[in-house]
Amino acid sequence: MYLHGTSKINALGHLEIGGCDTVELKKEYGTPLYIVDEHLIRQRAREYMDAFKASGLTFQVAYASKAFSVKAMCTLVEQEGLSLDVVSDGELYTAMQAGFPAERIHFHGNNKTPDEIEMALDAKIGCFVVDNFTEIHLLQAMAAEKNQTVKILLRITPGVEAHTHEYISTGQTDSKFGFDIGNGSAFEAIELASKQSHLQLLGVHSHIGSQIFEVEGFQMAVERVAGFAREVKEKLGLTFQVVNLGGGFGIRYVEGDTPLEVSQYVKAITDGVKNHFAGIGEELPEIWVEPGRSLVGEAGTTLYTVGTSKDIPGVRKYVAVDGGMSDNPRPALYESQYEAMLANRANEPAAETVSIAGKACESGDMLIWDLALPKVETGDLLAVACTGAYNYSMASNYNRIRRPAVVFVQDGQSDLVVRRESHEDIVRNDLIPARMNKQTVTS
Template sequence: MRAHEAGALHGDIGNRGPAWLRTPVDVNDLVPQLWPRNVARGAGGALAVAGLDVRDLAAEFGTPVYVLDEDDLRARAREFRDAFPDADVYYAGKAFLCRAVVRMIAEEGLFLDVCSGGELATALSAGMEPARIGFHGNNKSVAELTRAVDAGVGRIIVDSFAEIDRLTALARERGVRPKVLVRVTVGVEAHTHEFIATAHEDQKFGFSLAGGAAAAAAFKILDEDVLELRGLHSHIGSQIFDASGFEVSARRVLALQAQIRDARGVELPELDLGGGFGIAYTTQDDPAAPHELAKRLRKIVDGECAAENLAVPHLSIEPGRAIVGPAVFTLYEVGTVKDVDGIRTYVSVDGGMSDNIRTALYDASYSATVANRVSGAEPMLARVVGKHCESGDIVVKDEFLPADVQPGDLVAVPGTGAYCRSMASNYNHVPRPPVVAVRDGRARLIVRRETEDDLLALDVG
């Protein structure tokens, strides 16, 4: 949704009344905070990324296609690195991971978080230094832990007593001393969707602080003296704009640090405050810049350490969405335009919930624009939907598009770098789209499009 559009578009538009429909709209506008930095309208009004016309991208790679502005991603990685010069910045690979992105973030000086054996395999195959990898997950298998230990992964974030036992037995067997952090569930209700809030008590991640499990986990590791306990970890959720949750989390985690010091005489040297920093999907979102985040988090940590008489621990953060999310847009082709009895116009594109499940899963909001041209037509309130056999197959719930949008037009949806390709599926046996990185007017395929042969290759029946 564009900068001058009414916030009333979000939610049940039927109860909003007619006033917001009179809001002036230029359907050709691009709101800078929603788009990769090297995207602009070029020749003929078509979008161009890093000087490359999207019509040429569609002709060469087909649609749907995820388009990555490589210089934008690299710049965002550097901004986090430079904003936190005395901390470790771990790119959260779950947002989107492929070998090319691993190399990009490594070249920009970032660490990497993985949360499965497959993500670990991708990181290692791309040449990521194992010591710069952190391994997350609430149910790491013995095989995954074995691979991580044998590879020399820099740290493992332990998530259960069963995992502590598995990793301790493995360390004894291998004669090694893996570095670990204890993931603490701090009881913070992050202001985000229920399914991406991860620090309230009733959920699967971490050790409860209030119930004493977090302290017990730390004491167990220290007393057994097989694993090297480096510190505590807290992640309160995703798509968060309010720093108050991080303040509460830091206060509670550092109070546990002080409790551990007082009980065992050990002052843990590290603290990870996780990630979840929000991005702008629509003009209703107002994310903080990395240097502002750094200023707020450092002030919080320094203040709480002073209050607890603790040495300031070495800090880690885990941005994923904030680095890759804004650097990507998805390019679709319109197949049908359908007016439903004057209630709404549905613009159907050649992708949908198989390449972006977030609207259906999280009620996420997105923006969109016609990408192959500019239009002088009046704005029309539309819903961009996919081709799948689900009424909930919605890409963009409400957006102003030109009234002359037609089959064959290209539609671009920004902010699709995080979790769209990672959570993509083959629903309705639709092959997943490719990922194309563009830099200096040149495009390169970094994840190829799936084919029907790929689908059938797994079908051994």
């Protein structure tokens, strides 16, 4: 397993993250356990900030909180000077409870409800990323009722198909998101939004997908958005103050993944803006980006305890752990691949090939196929790398399995940031109707 960030093998032959021995973390917090390398997240955040500062452009880096949204993460993001993207009232509430500055919150989503919009208006967030014509009219009406003028970006689809999984590709024409440039709806939306009395149109937002390993898609998106900006300037006399080019910057999950350095992604985007937006307005637009996975993905490790095994001679050996698709549904959703090691026997050579099964009552609950490990024994600790993004946030209570705890580790200190769910938590919202408490007799 490739060791990311502060991860290393210590003198005891144990995996250590943030100066904390994973064997000791298991004793203190139990398993499954999400372990988050705080230092690595802060390092990545600073890489983005430094790269944009070097470009000389005005910018905002906003963390896409859908990747991993808890109060401690919102606090970390605020401390590093980043803005924050939310896509639901739950993510907005989390940010507000963490005391995140509302003016640095951007609200995304293709179907914001009236209740969500009202909550965001009352919080006086910094910007709405408007996704469709219905939302333009709804937001205008609700802002007018509250006598507010709200800042918006319009989400547009530039017709760029990124090289990624079809479920996380979003910039192509056939997408549930945004206004399409090619069919004219983006121009129509700009014209409509610019006439609304309680909407302040800052510019546009474009996102082409996730887990992208090359810059060509971003460069093409910049060129197409700039072409659209030029058309808007010529026909409507409007210029974009802000151009948000989304996120999607890839990370290394397994051998063969080849993500670029943060600075390479940023340079491709900022160079493209300087080249293609020159002359459209008096000044170049402010550039926003929205990294999510690339900030937190590699910083996360999930620790499991090995339970049972099943050896089918000549076919496969299954090794089951005390978690699975309830804490990591990505292999089932996207056929995602991961690397892993025995955290308590990290120096031992591989002796067998096994497949890691989860404990859910589902044949598809498989975390890793064909993993080389030392001879696995019941009670071993399995550490799965790069689970910081879309693992906790997609976790469920399937089979009424309790969701794991989350700890931040740094400089030898571990801090619980999410408690492990209890059995009481599982049934907390359950109700039994009074009529069912009456004794019934069936024949």
